[in-house]
Amino acid sequence: xxxxxxxxxxxxxxxxxxxxxxxxxxxxxxxxxxxxxxxxxxxxxxxxxxxxxxxxxxxxxxxxxxxxxxxxxx
Numbered sequence: 001x002x003x004x005x006x007x008x009x010x011x012x013x014x015x016x017x018x019x020x021x022x023x024x025x026x027x028x029x030x031x032x033x034x035x036x037x038x039x040x041x042x043x044x045x046x047x048x049x050x051x052x053x054x055x056x057x058x059x060x061x062x063x064x065x066x067x068x069x070x071x072x073x074x
Contacts, residue, residue, distance in 0.1 A: 012049065016046075020040070022056055023043060023059055027039070027062070027065070027068065030065075031064070031065040036065065039072060042072055042073070043055070055072065
């Protein structure tokens, strides 16, 4: 069965929101929440799901919030 465009769009939006929330949760376990929250608008501007998934993996290796922010703006 072929998925409708509306369904595909909904699934992409849900995947994007979930990935962003996962990024924020991991970062908040490592860094001050107020610094992490400042990155949320930049994350929300990203529509490329592969890029968001890559950033999620980067959260694991981020040695500082600045290092992650640098990856975010690249």
